[in-house]
Amino acid sequence: xxxxxxxxxxxxxxxxxxxxxxxxxxxxxxxxxxxxxxxxxxxxxxxxxxxxxxxxxxxxxxxxxxxxxxxxxxxxxxxxxxxxxxxxxxxxxxxxxxxxxxxxxxxxxxxxxxxxxxxxxxxxxxxxxxxxxxxxxxxxxxxxxxxxxxxxxxxxxxxxxxxxxxxxxxxxxxxxxxxxxxxxxxxxxxxxxxxxxxxxxxxxxxxxxxxxxxxxxxxxxxxxxxxxxxxxxxxxxxxxxxxxxxxxxxxxxxxxxxxxxxxxxxxxxxxxxxxxxxxxxxxxxxxxxxxxxxxxxxxxxxxxxxxxxxxxxxxxxxxxxxxxxxxxxxxxxxxxxxxxxxxxxxxxxxxxxxxxxxxxxxxxxxxxxxxxxxxxxxxxxxxxxxxxxxxxxxxxxxxxxxxxxxxxxxxxxxxxxxxxxxxxxxxxxxxxxxxxxxxxxxxxxxxxxxxxxxxxxxxxxxxxxxxxxxx
Amino acid sequence: xxxxxxxxxxxxxxxxxxxxxxxxxxxxxxxxxxxxxxxxxxxxxxxxxxxxxxxxxxxxxxxxxxxxxxxxxxxxxxxxxxxxxxxxxxxxxxxxxxxxxxxxxxxxxxxxxxxxxxxxxxxxxxxxxxxxxxxxxxxxxxxxxxxxxxxxxxxxxxxxxxxxxxxxxxxxxxxxxxxxxxxxxxxxxxxxxxxxxxxxxxxxxxxxxxxxxxxxxxxxxxxxxxxxxxxxxxxxxxxxxxxxxxxxxxxxxxxxxxxxxxxxxxxxxxxxxxxxxxxxxxxxxxxxxxxxxxxxxxxxxxxxxxxxxxxxxxxxxxxxxxxxxxxxxxxxxxxxxxxxxxxxxxxxxxxxxxxxxxxxxxxxxxxxxxxxxxxxxxxxxxxxxxxxxxxxxxxxxxxxxxxxxxxxxxxxxxxxxxxxxxxxxxxxxxxxxxxxxxxxxxxxxxxxxxxxxxxxxxxxxxxxxxxxxxxxxxxxxxx
Numbered sequence: 016x017x018x019x020x021x022x023x024x025x026x027x028x029x030x031x032x033x034x035x036x037x038x039x040x041x042x043x044x045x046x047x048x049x050x051x052x053x054x055x056x057x058x059x060x061x062x063x064x065x066x067x068x069x070x071x072x073x074x075x076x077x078x079x080x081x082x083x084x085x086x087x088x089x090x091x092x093x094x095x096x097x098x099x100x101x102x103x104x105x106x107x108x109x110x111x112x113x114x115x116x117x118x119x120x121x122x123x124x125x126x127x128x129x130x131x132x133x134x135x136x137x138x139x140x141x142x143x144x145x146x147x148x149x150x151x152x153x154x155x156x157x158x159x160x161x162x163x164x165x166x167x168x169x170x171x172x173x174x175x176x177x178x179x180x181x182x183x184x185x186x187x188x189x190x191x192x193x194x195x196x197x198x199x200x201x202x203x204x205x206x207x208x209x210x211x212x213x214x215x216x217x218x219x220x221x222x223x224x225x226x227x228x229x230x231x232x233x234x235x236x237x238x239x240x241x242x243x244x245x246x247x248x249x250x251x252x253x254x255x256x257x258x259x260x261x262x263x264x265x266x267x268x269x270x271x272x273x274x275x276x277x278x279x280x281x282x283x284x285x286x287x288x289x290x291x292x293x294x295x296x297x298x299x300x301x302x303x304x305x306x307x308x309x310x311x312x313x314x315x316x317x318x319x320x321x322x323x324x325x326x327x328x329x330x331x332x333x334x335x336x337x338x339x340x341x342x343x344x345x346x347x348x349x350x351x352x353x354x355x356x357x358x359x360x361x362x363x364x365x366x367x368x369x370x371x372x373x374x375x376x377x378x379x380x381x382x383x384x385x386x387x388x389x390x391x392x393x394x395x396x397x398x399x400x401x402x403x404x405x406x407x408x409x410x411x412x413x414x415x416x417x418x419x420x421x422x423x424x425x426x427x428x429x430x431x432x433x434x435x436x437x438x439x440x441x442x443x444x445x446x447x448x449x450x451x452x453x454x455x456x457x458x459x460x461x462x463x464x465x466x467x468x469x470x471x472x473x474x475x476x477x478x479x480x481x482x483x484x485x486x
Numbered sequence: 487x488x489x490x491x492x493x494x495x496x497x498x499x500x501x502x503x504x505x506x507x508x509x510x511x512x513x514x515x516x517x518x519x520x521x522x523x524x525x526x527x528x529x530x531x532x533x534x535x536x537x538x539x540x541x542x543x544x545x546x547x548x549x550x551x552x553x554x555x556x557x558x559x560x561x562x563x564x565x566x567x568x569x570x571x572x573x574x575x576x577x578x579x580x581x582x583x584x585x586x587x588x589x590x591x592x593x594x595x596x597x598x599x600x601x602x603x604x605x606x607x608x609x610x611x612x613x614x615x616x617x618x619x620x621x622x623x624x625x626x627x628x629x630x631x632x633x634x635x636x637x638x639x640x641x642x643x644x645x646x647x648x649x650x651x652x653x654x655x656x657x658x659x660x661x662x663x664x665x666x667x668x669x670x671x672x673x674x675x676x677x678x679x680x681x682x683x684x685x686x687x688x689x690x691x692x693x694x695x696x697x698x699x700x701x702x703x704x705x706x707x708x709x710x711x712x713x714x715x716x717x718x719x720x721x722x723x724x725x726x727x728x729x730x731x732x733x734x735x736x737x738x739x740x741x742x743x744x745x746x747x748x749x750x751x752x753x754x755x756x757x758x759x760x761x762x763x764x765x766x767x768x769x770x771x772x773x774x775x776x777x778x779x780x781x782x783x784x785x786x787x788x789x790x791x792x793x794x795x796x797x798x799x800x801x802x803x804x805x806x807x808x809x810x811x812x813x814x815x816x817x818x819x820x821x822x823x824x825x826x827x828x829x830x831x832x833x834x835x836x837x838x839x840x841x842x843x844x845x846x847x848x849x850x851x852x853x854x855x856x857x858x859x860x861x862x863x864x865x866x867x868x869x870x871x872x873x874x875x876x877x878x879x880x881x882x883x884x885x886x887x888x889x890x891x892x893x894x895x896x897x898x899x900x901x902x903x904x905x906x907x908x909x910x911x912x913x914x915x916x917x918x919x920x921x922x923x924x925x926x927x928x929x930x931x932x933x934x935x936x937x938x939x940x941x942x943x944x945x946x947x948x949x950x951x952x953x954x955x956x957x958x959x960x961x962x963x964x965x
Contacts, residue, residue: 134878289602
């Protein structure tokens with residue numbers, strides 16, 4: 016029975032011009048988005064590997080230098096682009112792509128694409144996620160808003176009732192009637208995306224499982240919207256009102272809520288400005304060891320302690336170069352300061368994230384958006400993870416430089432030069448993204464919220480249709 | 487007769503609950519949006535003020551220290567902490583170059599959440615490394631802010647459509663249309679009158695809400711009547727465009743439901759699809775040149791210049807004898823800095839082509855995108871509002887150039903004094919170069935945006951006339 020109703024609904028929907036036009040448009044948009052994203056992804060990836068190669072050769076071929084000068088010269092860490100970013104580009108446009116790694120200083124990722132683009136880019140890009148998360152729900156509303164109101168307006172609802180069809184079966188039939196066309200559009204996109212991704216050279220990072228999970232999340236999201244659409248349609252007598260109400264719901268959950276949550280998060284847990292942040296760090300640095308300034312009180316204290324430890328009375332008599340040692344101690348100290356301040360920043364970010372997680376109760380769009388970005392590894396958490404890995408690499412690199420200087424040169428000998436043997440002994444920066452188990456664990460709350468939306472909207476729909484009046 | 491029907495319509499609307507709901511709803515949204523904008527602008531101005539105060543305090547402290555050092559009240563500090571040394575002033579006491587908010591900055595966040603609004607260029611350093619990016623949660627940037635621009639660009643059209651989608655169809659569906667058209671009036675004029683009335687009511691609500699919100703948050707719009715009028719004009723034209731679209735769709739004579747669907751489709755196309763398609767295709771077909779590649783080229787050019795520095799420097803000294811180290815009996819205390827400036831000039835000259843090439847490629851891309859804004863009224867409105875708020879990308883590029891120019895002024899204030907081996911005096915703090923921001927030289931897009939919107943108006947009117955001529959009354963009566 017359910018299937019029969021679903022087929023009837025499907026036939027009716029497909030026969031309507033409105034459906035055909037929108038479905039074809041939607042499909043064309045998705046295809047275009049997929050192709051355009053793919054070409055973008057390929058070109059960005061090519062740039063990335065070229066930049067990575069350049070940075071490495073710059074580092075290795077920097078010529079003879081004092082190791083500490085080499086640490087100042089530094090190198091770059093580049094953020095890899097993951098295959099799934101071609102479905103959802105997430106916040107990638109707004110985070111920097113490269114981090115300059117140098118002695119004494121932790122730098123922020125630089126060169127976010129959005130900064131070089133015009134204000135137009137703030138409207139959003141035609142990427143698959145834009146169509147899948149924004150437009151498909153509109154499509155669902157468009158084909159489903161009059162599912163019940165139409166029957167009511169033409170009086171067929173009473174007829175159906177007299178035939179003895181249970182309203183729940185009727186509802187399930189209508190539900191499937193909307194879900195099937197959506198599935199019909201989503202499946203080819205899924206298959207195509209899988210084909211694209213499988214043909215990308217660095218296949219290593221891509222897993223079909225993640226793509227399937229991603230589409231699973233989208234399908235749950237669509238189910239929520241179908242529930243809401245049918246729920247509203249069963250409440251109203253007139254199609255017009257049902258449509259306007261649904262549109263309002265779409266607007267609030269997809270357009271307004273993200274922005275309202277942002278305003279709340281920003282109000283409750285504001286980020287420091289770049290300069291404030293830098294000044295707090297500078298203030299802390301001033302108090303502590305300064306690797307370049309042997310007159311600093313902290314440095315003086317360390318000198319006394321070290322001399323005592325080695326039982327000598329001047330730094331010249333130490334078995335290593337005091338300058339190199341002091342600079343490494345200073346480096347450790349600044350690294351701790353950066354760690355502390357970045358931890359504070361991270362606390363703010365976690366608090367902001369929690370605001371979004373609680374407002375997700377008011378909009379199914381939010382948990383879907385966050386899950387989608389997380390699975391595609393284009394969310395802010397992935398960026399943090401990358402930045403932390405780069406920082407660890409920086410500490411290691413600078414430590415190796417200072418260590419070499421301490422071990423192989425004498426105090427006051429700034430003419431000591433190391434060469435490419437030392438440079439190439441530093442391993443290239445390799446970044447392994449967090450495992451999917453961790454990603455899922457980090458997003459449990461989003462997953463639960465989305466599932467709660469699914470269950471509650473089903474329950475609401477059930478409640479509404481079983482009490483539905485036929486007139 | 488037309489007068490009567492319009493008057494009847496007016497009375498009808500006044501008694502409609504909808505108008506009241508609309509007024510309250512819109513007022514609430516606008517107040518919230520302006521509050522958000524105001525908060526951002528206040529933060530921005532507070533940081534700038536704080537920074538300037540800090541600078542003033544430092545100046546006074548340094549001046550006092552110079553006085554006490556000159557009067558031998560204090561032992562001389564380490565050379566790199568001596569405030570009498572010009573290089574220390576140039577490095578440790580930079581001026582604050584700030585981009586003050588425009589009076590109407592609350593209207594549109596624009597690009598202001600991406601960039602910092604002040605910089606402190608120092609005596610030494612490469613201009614391109616000056617950081618302008620603001621620290622922020624990228625999720626916030628992705629979602630964007632709930633500002634007046636968002637309300638006008640996205641929500642206003644939906645209000646217009648909700649207010650007018652069934653102007654004709656509801657009359658038809660209730661059967662009143664036949665009665666009305668039995669009167670000696672033209673359908674076109676009558677419908678236009680009805681919509682004009684609604685347009686008038688909505689515009690009054692919108693303008694009143696905007697002005698009210700600006701007033702309660704203490705934004706000086708009366709003192710900036712010109713800008714305020716420009717804002718109202720732009721928004722009014724945008725509202726009118728959407729009413730005309732509704733008029734056009736109503737004239738097609740379909741049912742209310744079908745009108746609503748069509749109008750939403752038009753909204754999706756203009757507000758969501760066209761902007762995102764342009765933005766995405768611009769990225770693919772006219773990609774922003776890669777910064778990472780540019781940095782590599784920059785570093786290579788720099789390394790090359792450094793390797794050849796001695797050789798190049800000799801030529802350079804021949805061309806700029808004023809920089810050349812002079813063999814005088816009195817050692818210049820700034821000789822290291824002067825040599826450094828000369829070397830960095832040489833390096834900067836040799837890497838300039840890399841930067842120029844990059845900026846040119848960037849400009850080409852941005853110009854192309856700028857031209858495509860005429861494809862959607864939503865982009866035109868966004869551009870116009872950013873222009874009025876002083877938060878457009880052009881404003882930020884201009885500010886960056888002003889900072890770079892000031893960095894040069896700052897350095898060249900010190901260079902001649904360093905050559906004379908002068909010292910900083912306490913009274914010099916009053917005559918250090920300062921910068922005052924002005925956006926006067928930013929070319930305004932406003933007029934072009936307004937023209938673009940008017941062009942869309944004309945298109946909509948032309949379209950409605952054509953539809954009306956084409957299917958006259960046929961569809962209207964086929965109930």
